[in-house]
Amino acid sequence: MASLVPCPHCGARPKEEFTIKGAALARPTPDAGTEAWMDYVYLRDNPRGLYEEYWHHTSGCRRWLVVTRDTATHDIEHSRDVALSQLTDIRP
Amino acid sequence: MTSYRLQTGGLIDRQTPVSFTFDGKRMLGFEGDSLASALLANGRQLIGRSFKYHRPRGILTAGSAEPNALMTIGRGGRTEANTRATMQELYQGLEAKSQSRWPSLEFDIGALNTLLSPFLGAGFYYKTFMWPAPLWEKLYEPFIRKAAGLGKATYEADPDTYEKCWAHCDLLIIGSGPTGIAAALTSGRSGARVILVDEHSASGGSLLSETASIGDVSASVFVQQAMDELHSLSNVQILTRTTAFGWYDGNVFGAVERVQKQVALPNVALPVERLWRIVAKKALLASGAEERPLVFGGNDIPGVMMATAMRTYLNRYGVAPGKDVAIFTTNNSGYALANDLEARGIVPVAIIDSRPDGNSAYAGKARVINGAFVSDAHGGKALSSVSIFKSGIAETIKVDALAMSGGFSPVIHLACHRGGKPIWSDEQSAFLAPNGLKGMELAGAVATTVGIAACLEDGANRAAALIEGLGFKTSPASFGTVERDIVSPAAKPVWNIPGIKGKAFVDYQNDVHREDLGIAVQEGYGHVELAKRYTTNGMATDQGKLSNVNAIGLLAQARGVSPAEVGTTTFRPFYTPVSFGALTGAYHGEHFQPVRKSPLHGWAKKNGAIFVETGLWYRSSWFTRDGETTWRESVDREVRNVRVNAGLCDVSMLGKIEICGKDAAEFLNRVYSNAFLKLPVGKARYGLMLREDGMIYDDGTTSRLSEQRFFMTTTTAYAAGVMNHLEFCAQALWPDLDVHIASSTDQWAQMAVAGPKARLILQTVVDEDISNEAFPFLGAKEVSLFGGQLHGRLLRISFSGELAFELAVPASYGESVADALMEAGRNHGIQPYGVEALSVLRIEKGHVTHNEINGTVVPADLGFGKMVSSTKGDFIGKAMVAREGLTSSERPQLVGVIPLDPNTSFRSGSHILEKNAAARLENDQGYVTSSAFSPHLRSTIGLALVKRGSERHDEEVMIWNGIRNEFTPGRLCNPVFVDPENEKLHV
């Protein structure tokens, strides 16, 4: 009905502006092997509690975010721009 | 004697009479009346029939929990069923109709259901109607539909408008009774942004029904003064007629404002309802408490009413309930009513108090019978007497009105909407809100505070604490002394009343009575969630606001446990029903979704296009010419003309994406399965995009316009999806790549010019040489047009299999360029063609679309095995495309299919069987993905995905349509029906 998602660029915005892709998993390397790839493509944890997901601010700044959401309460703990947060790690 | 209007008193405007009708009968009320108070003032107590037994029913409450007084209001497209008369403001010309009655309210045949009541008890849905099954259609369902029935919805369109909006505040206060007003004054004076909502037409809540005074003024004057001050504060927004119906994550509240439900003809400039989403830093729930009915025989007879409701009708509306009024109470609430009745000259004939000690403070004239119960009320369409049960001795008293009070339930619904479970309190005899709510606090009666003075103080203190927590400076508002404040502390509940003979109702709206709950327990449905479904208690539009706690109390006693052990069913939004109109807002009719028109829409229209909706787009299906009577005639002509002369087709709706940057080529190399790194500048290439699971996601051409600039086209359907996907790849997977992506779908008008004469025509507008030598197949470049007046992009690509080009020009020039091409091509026979012809042309050429790329195919299935690079280090789908199962020789593969007899035909979706195999699923070889009539072959042709299809060309098969039972002998073949050597592409 009315959830708000905090976007690091746009502030709190209605969830209707976003598209959810699902678990924010690291993509395996091409040679990581069948098992790692089957895990990445098909297997998902279903935790009760905090969960990191990819959300796209589709009808906003069009940035991909990693949103940390509590699956039991829908409370959003945190969100970050996926590219910028990785680049900060790479080039501090 | 019935209810009537007193000569004086009430907050109504006696100078302004309001005319309305009830079941066609004209009546008069006053400005300030609710429909319910006006009906009572007219002596109208019988206002409806009950849902199941069609028992006569009267007005029970004065608020949103009303289970009985549901009416159909208005006429034509404004008809609104199940409107609570207690919440409906009276307006000039209001038309109200009673429900659940046939043929009339006074004489109702359905009341015979009472005779059938042994069959309609708990679980009747499950028991009575289980067997024999064929009777469902013939008997049970028609019976239920006829007999049951709240109001009927209208079939006419709603002529009014609705809207949705957002609001943000520091503090949201829900409820504007004493608690809410004190909270609003406290927080409003601090400068904080405050929103005060109340579901009623006027602010004030219970104060509007009070005879107490606050400071030196009456409660209603106090309300007026407080609201005047709040209205003067620009940081305070007051929303009356606004029900907060849900509490959601992010501390967002849903509320619906009835903007114009109190007028006959709404102002068209305003919506009739407005849906609010209110984002609150903090919320204060001051929703008060709901009085509980008592479960005695005949407690549904018109004339029986909640004590606080009777007090509201008396004090706020100046309506007396009757002449001989009795009060049945378990707590002090009944005595407040007794005092007020006496003050208006109606001394109650009896106060029946379940407590052995009663209320020692009562000094009124009414006869008080302590330690007693009303076991039964008597009467048919109106109350005539009550039986009193005291220590086994029965007494009958003649009455025409009976007030009841079984204690109070805090209105905690909103506090439970986010998963918290209510907690039973023995001390309060009520379910209380869960502890530790984040972002919400409770104050006043909902937090078990009793009395006006205490509620004022509680509201002020809690608001001050909340607001200070947000960094505002304030002190709690203070108020003068409250006189005649009736404090009604919680009393011991009475679930089972002794001596009952008649039907004692728990859920009025669903006609669930006391024995039904007993049956549910006996038959093993004693768990509160099961009992709800088994008896339907609490399932109607009022969602058990009055009935749930009584039901839980009765279940608890039947099981011999505490109500805490029974627990409650889950509280969910919506608190009260919300109209579809409000939820829809402006998004209906032509505003349901946007219409996307191509920049060439005008060109297509004037050329006679018949449009088809594809997604949001309006695309040209075909272009009818004079004398053509069927769509096939037009399409066949357009197809033939492309193969003989030339055609112009609008392909503007293809997705178009600009991809730039130092690493743009590397990026494309990773998102496509085939190689893009070394695509030369000035060349286009067909590309396949896979998903990580190895299946094809989308296809299209991408052209290299310069070293670091690419122009991608996607399919129309996946334009948005591919854009999101590319952004994901660029941002989440490879943020280190220097690549920038922008959608330019709307910036370009793009047209395909296809056919043997395409070059002749195009050359007249393109300045550069576009001969085969200068601009060969798969050429792509920016071109100058009309002698340098315009620049565009020209691609030599072909979907039809003919010599063909796609020309993109800035969108606003699209129509004039298309006009110029049509003019230039007139002598060469150019004709527009639509997506139907486009589809026939591509099927003839064996080109795939999302009919074939259906999420289950890998490149090799479509003969694109070579487009999966074996040398690239990485690309999306690489790791999974070669896994077991996706490389099996048994997989369905793309193949052509054609009927043996060209006079026969088949449809897409038909299945392929081996020639002599039985028509059974286990013999299924695959299915037809696309089919069309080919004017070129003068036969239906198809593309199909068939097991080992590529090895089975020339095999005779049976094409089977199991739904229509059609069998067409056919033959598998090469999927390229036209120019399999691709000679036409290179001329």
Ligand SMILES: [Zn+2]
């Ligand atoms: Zn954003």
